[in-house]
Amino acid sequence: MVHRSVFKALAVFLLVTLSGVAVAADRFIIVQSTTSTQNSGLYDYLLPIFEDKTGIEVRVVTVGTGQAIRNAMNGDGDVLLVHARAAEEKFVADGFGVERFDLMYNDFVLVGPADDPAGIAGQSDVTMVLAAIARDGHAFASRGDDSGTHKKELSLWRDALVNPVSASGNWYRETGSGMGATLNIAVGLGAYALTDRATWIKFGNKGTHRILVEGDKRLFNQYGVILVNKAKHPAVRAKQGQVFIDWLLSPEGQGAIAGYKVDGKPLFVPNAAAD
Secondary structure, three states: OOOHHHHHHHHHHHHHHHHHHHHHHOOEEEEEEEHHHHHOOHHHHHHHHHHHHHOOEEEEEEEOHHHHHHHHHOOOOOEEEEOOHHHHHHHHHOOOEEEEEEEEEEEEEEEEOOOOOOOOOOOOOHHHHHHHHHHHOOOEEEOOOOOHHHHHHHHHHHHOOOOHHHHEOOOEEEOOOOHHHHHHHHHHHOOEEEEEHHHHHHOOOOOOOEEEEOOOHHHEEEEEEEEEOOOOOOOOOHHHHHHHHHHHHOHHHHHHHHHOEEOOEEOOEEOHHHO
């Protein structure tokens, strides 16, 4: 007959073990983020550094910025890392986020086929370029997915006084896909496309496509990071999420961002200190 003390010891052991599993299981956060940061390879480089230092696992959900914000509004994440400043500031103002911080930046570029049927290569005014593409009906591949890149693209069309959606399915092709898939379609169609520079550098199926227009100040691409508000969603892992944000904004995290390069080229410029 098993003594009662053995059962008691076993119960204590199971309780301690299960408690340890519960603590270990909670050592992770969910980051709602963009396909551009994922496609660039940045997370594959950054996250092992952070996880080794803190023991906190980072699980990234990569969608367009608009969807990432909606997911975070629903409480399906602990940290939001996207690139659409006006939408990010509204997210905080509406009480869904605690505080927004500048994290890093790069820029957008307009890519297209080497034969450049619109004759836009080297031009410096991106709105004049878009107006020329629309006027002559040259193929343009748009993400069409409410991502940060799509939001930027639509703002540039507005500046060019063009409504491309009226030509949807004609010269204006909305893919409803992420940046990598949209670039594949652009290459296949011989179409122009707007992309963030980091994704373009990492993209492996360029064909004859190349960067044709860059440098316009309107192509600046700022990324921000926000802790989801625990007051809105009690299940938010605020402590772990704040550790991640603090590390990203720290000299070590900013240095890691600066150190990420592909073919010797930096893909992002950290600028948290300037915030």
